[in-house]
Amino acid sequence: MPRTPEQFEKLREEKRRQIMDAALELFANEGYHSTSISNIAMQAGISKGLMYNYFESKEELVSSIIDSGIEIMEDLFDPNNDGVLTTDEFDFFVNRSFDALAENLSYWKLYFGIMMQPLVFEIVREKYHKIIEGTLGLLVEYYKKQGVEDPESEAFLFGALMDGISMNYILNPDIFPLEKIKKTIIERFGHKD
């Protein structure tokens, strides 16, 4: 009695997730280039060939992982989707960002590792660019409303700070005082009065 298409689809989705999880773990901890398909297959408990039943190539695999991370990221910003950031939303955004960072350390390791690799994955970088630009726009509007003198620079500065904090936390999660920093950020970069 053969499985129904629905059963197959469900199995496929689960296995896909399983492979992506295994791959993310390895990519994050060993680097994309240093992780072989063999490694991934072993970690996922499957055969080498099976990976290609789920992903067309190593590149599509990492691209899928990144994409699925992007979705998380998108939810982070402007939760009610009205194109405007309130102070409460700003606070929420900072808090949520760092929570997400701590919760998905592997993903962010991979993300930063890839973003800093030249040439590779221009596609991925383009996707991020769009998100970043959107966010920057939101922030500029926010700082304008807050009466900041040079809102654009302020937005850049804040963005850089978020990146820097993320990077430092990723490299040294045990030492970096994320919680304290979080508060400071909100005070000094959120409410401009």
Add this chain to the structure above:
Amino acid sequence: MPRTPEQFEKLREEKRRQIMDAALELFANEGYHSTSISNIAMQAGISKGLMYNYFESKEELVSSIIDSGIEIMEDLFDPNNDGVLTTDEFDFFVNRSFDALAENLSYWKLYFGIMMQPLVFEIVREKYHKIIEGTLGLLVEYYKKQGVEDPESEAFLFGALMDGISMNYILNPDIFPLEKIKKTIIERFGHKD
């Protein structure tokens, strides 16, 4: 007309430099893994075999490049080496840091690219850690003197900010308003009164 040992040493050093420059250029623009020894030799105008006369391996080559970058970095901090940072020295440090960034973009691309690659360059990372710790110490002292409430967090924050700015500038040197940001940094993170 045999050359003196000194002349030999000088020639050797020049050739080493020449290879390192070629390699840096390629590593920064194409990535470490995507750059082959062949590429480097071609770019340096020498033969593949000769490279191994100057560097034991690809890894030693990249390690040497990083090391030589570290020296530049070391000179940046605490110029008079007295273990104390004055406000003028702080300003100077910020300015010099960003100038160095703009001047040696390739090197910093490589540096960030490698720092985010796990496992591979643990050795390199250790060297950096030492420097960072030293610098952090200096900053903490500085902020203490400036009467900052939580000098340690402030030092971390400042460090993260510097990293974040560097990273953003590296990824988008044409867009990122480095000069404006530089001034803001000095105002907001240098003089605490």
Add this chain to the structure above:
Amino acid sequence: MPRTPEQFEKLREEKRRQIMDAALELFANEGYHSTSISNIAMQAGISKGLMYNYFESKEELVSSIIDSGIEIMEDLFDPNNDGVLTTDEFDFFVNRSFDALAENLSYWKLYFGIMMQPLVFEIVREKYHKIIEGTLGLLVEYYKKQGVEDPESEAFLFGALMDGISMNYILNPDIFPLEKIKKTIIERFGHKD
């Protein structure tokens, strides 16, 4: 309402034919090695696994296709099976051969493609050898009766010509003047007086 064994057998035979047709199409147009079982299954509208229910292996599949083609070929020769070729039968043979060629282009593409592949299909080749030998014998007898000086050579020549024409027509069906050539053949190689 269970089916009778005969119905089963008929269904089986139909499905077999369906798979063979799909495979022939692909083998002929993409080549044997470039055609995967997946491709064939897809083209035949069945699953990969089911294919193995009807054919033991890819090789048996192609072998079956060839065999079924051989049967057509056998009917071409000596229609009344008396072991002797009359001039009318000769004419008929030439005409029928080329008609069959034009009608089953895919099959002949496959046939020639495989015949020129060494080693792989020795078995197939042996079967053909037998047919060819039989045909050659018939032709030799025919030319003897026609009073040709060296009937054996003439038979070889005629055989080579038929192959050559087939090959050229297969490679360039649009350019090759099959109809004209057909007539010439009959005139120059059929009636020797």
Add this chain to the structure above:
Amino acid sequence: MPRTPEQFEKLREEKRRQIMDAALELFANEGYHSTSISNIAMQAGISKGLMYNYFESKEELVSSIIDSGIEIMEDLFDPNNDGVLTTDEFDFFVNRSFDALAENLSYWKLYFGIMMQPLVFEIVREKYHKIIEGTLGLLVEYYKKQGVEDPESEAFLFGALMDGISMNYILNPDIFPLEKIKKTIIERFGHKD
């Protein structure tokens, strides 16, 4: 004391030839797809990797072999290059063609094997097409001069015959009466009076 560029060039050319010879042998006897780079390297007495020092890919290798065969082929036709075929040249051409066939059996096996493979090596096929067209043109002129009624068809017929003979001889060099056929060809297709 390093080798001079000339020495290197000479060594390279020799090794290239050595690899091509090994590959031709295998391609001809086992088929292109059934011959692995490993096989070729073993046959040539070199390592797998070295092949790629001399040829960019398996396809470039076979393409080079074919190209070098084309050169032989080109010399066969119209030896004095005046664009006109005399009866003597026609005889010479037939003789030379079949001599070349017998001498380079491996090459012609490969050639026919590849020509009958669909899709693969369109490039190769295009090169041949040009040669064939040139030759056909020559033949048409030749038959016109000889007063043949339909010179174009005659040229096609002759071309097909040459191909067919080649094919049959390749498949059965021991049985096929090449010498006799050669004479017959010249008599029946060379001198039309």
Add this chain to the structure above:
DNA sequence: CATGAATGAGTCTTCATTCAT
């Protein structure tokens, strides 16, 4: 010192075939 030919382990990928359901 200098060259580039040579090696071989390792990489990604394909695909005929098997098997649980």
Add this chain to the structure above:
DNA sequence: TATGAATGAAGACTCATTCAT
């Protein structure tokens, strides 16, 4: 009977490194 997930052996190709000259 029918499905497609799973396997694993094999293939083309890359590249850091060594070595004869």
